[in-house]
Amino acid sequence: MAILVVGSVALDSIRSPYGYVERALGGSATFFALAASYFADVRMIGVVGEDFTPQDEEALRQRGIDTQGIERAPGKTFHWSGEYGENPNEVTTRETDLNVFEKFQPKIPASYLDSEYLFLGNIDPVLQIEVHRQMKTAKLVALDTILYWIERAPKQLAEAIKNVGMMIINESEARQFAGDHNLLRASQKILAMGPKALVIKHGEYGATIFFREKQFGFGKHPFRAPALPLDEVRDPTGAGDAFAGGFMGYIASQEELNREVLKRALFYGSVMGSFAVERFGTERLQSLTREEIDGRFQIFRELTHLE
Amino acid sequence: MAILVVGSVALDSIRSPYGYVERALGGSATFFALAASYFADVRMIGVVGEDFTPQDEEALRQRGIDTQGIERAPGKTFHWSGEYGENPNEVTTRETDLNVFEKFQPKIPASYLDSEYLFLGNIDPVLQIEVHRQMKTAKLVALDTILYWIERAPKQLAEAIKNVGMMIINESEARQFAGDHNLLRASQKILAMGPKALVIKHGEYGATIFFREKQFGFGKHPFRAPALPLDEVRDPTGAGDAFAGGFMGYIASQEELNREVLKRALFYGSVMGSFAVERFGTERLQSLTREEIDGRFQIFRELTHLE
Secondary structure, eight states, X not given: OEEEEEOOOEEEEEEETXXXXXXXXXXXXXXXXXXXXXXXXXXXXXXXXXXOOHHHHHHHHTTTOEEEEEEEOSSOOEEEXXXXXXXXXXXXXXXXXXXXXXXXOOOOOGGGTTOSEEEEOSSOHHHHHHHHHHOTTOSEEEEOOOHHHHHHOHHHHHHHHTTOSEEEEEHHXXXXXXXXXXHHHHHHHHHTTSOSEEEEEOGGGOEEEEEOTTSTTOTTOOEEEOOOOOSOOOOOTTHHHHHHHHHHHHHHTSSSOOHHHHHXXXXXXXXXXXXXXXXXXXXXXXXXXXXXXXXXXXXXXHHHOOO | OEEEEEOOOEEEEEEETTEEEEEEEEOHHHHHHHHHTTTSEEEEEEEEOTTOOHHHHHHHHTTTOEEEEEEEOSSOOEEEEEEEOSSTTOEEEEEEEOGGGGGOOOOOOGGGTTOSEEEEOSSOHHHHHHHHHHOTTOSEEEEOOOHHHHHHOHHHHHHHHTTOSEEEEEHHHHHHHHTOSOHHHHHHHHXXXXXXXXXXEOGGGOEEEEEOTTSTXXXXXXXXXXXXXXXXXXXXXXXXXXXXXXXXXXXXXXXXXXXXXXXXXXXXXXXXXXXXXXXXXXXXXXXXXXXXXXXXXXXXXXXXXXX
């Protein structure tokens, strides 16, 4: 089964207590695609500039990712620069140069139109709606967003989530979007706006999936996957997108979408997030094996399961 | 099996978005004892003043708690007053009147000396050491502390934890005590100081237990219990002590201390913490049934377990 992801492709300059990388391959669509590529066929839509190197593209192709939807535009690639301190949850953004991403207009190659799964990365909700409208036969559509759109385009975002199967966001975003500090109440408010399920990411504490009543055989009971206590978080950039990639990738690899598949998908999401932060940029996500992934899945199970 | 707890008994005045209570029964030993009382015999050591009412003591006795170790001193009971906002993790302390607690000198009644389990609440580590020294036959000793002692008496605290089986603290306390933001590394540093196991409480995200190598058949793998997403956290006061009470209480109710018992104990700790915050003060912990507790244990299992 194929997943189509639309989102940012970036070059990131990142400093942390563990080192520094300059203009390393990044962006939400990139982290998502690499993580998902271990489970399913992945197709990417994004835009890059003239400074995007053949090596950058090769890192995606080596993972079997279809890159024909990555448009090359005159100018420079979206560049983000930031610095993490001892607390990996706190980042200081040094520069955000949108460059060619500022005028991004997603174009869907004809060969992508039969994708069964669609992940709408955190772009302008108006663009998310446009892409969604062209993907009528998708079995499951999931949507991510960021505080920027929650604050600047709440109405368009409400429209964008009306008909999606899932929304996948951070807990601070969920609180802000719902206007409620309590996550259970916030999730109920967001689910009432349309999505059948809501995944709230808790960073170093894992993620919780909340459901509209009687969706996916769950009733209203949420399910929670942990994150792994790691002794070195070298670079947290892209962890949430890697989570989403593992989550959607596992779903796309299964015949049926039911309670058990969603629970396992949440675990695989956390697994991919835990790999992402162990090295700078996308390094770790480029060279995994399915054995390593399933080995870590087992560690997650042992971390949480009674006999 | 009997648990001896030594710690604070207080009267708390608490405001939250859900209401207000004045001079309600509280204190770390109280929350611990009430939570543990559903699993094992509990004996308390503490000090109260002349304003401690027969009704306050009756709330403990009704749960079968042995209160002969609660000393009555001239003056007033330890009084704490605080206010929670929309975010239950943030509290503004209005008053802390130590009163009779300031000169607290724990005295162990002879009938308590055969207690198999000992919980050293967050009092002066010098007093913790003294109590511990008198309880030579205890099978398991667990110790809690607070930032106050970590900052003011780190050497005494290091001495106090040298020979305990477990230390049970919040994650901010673990970070501060170990001088390391990373919780896995912090846990290794603290375990190297003596305890066989370390429980780190994450508040609304549950708790993780870390082990010294090859303790309790665990190897070095940690285990994590979640907290329950609740739609109303009315009063978070005492949640951590209720957690410790459920954790130690369950351990004391079992014949053997092994891997599986410790995992279940962590779940029971989270269960008792989740009950504690649903009502003001100790209200909810006074009127539970074992059926309600085991029902919620089952919900915790469903929240986290794959098929």
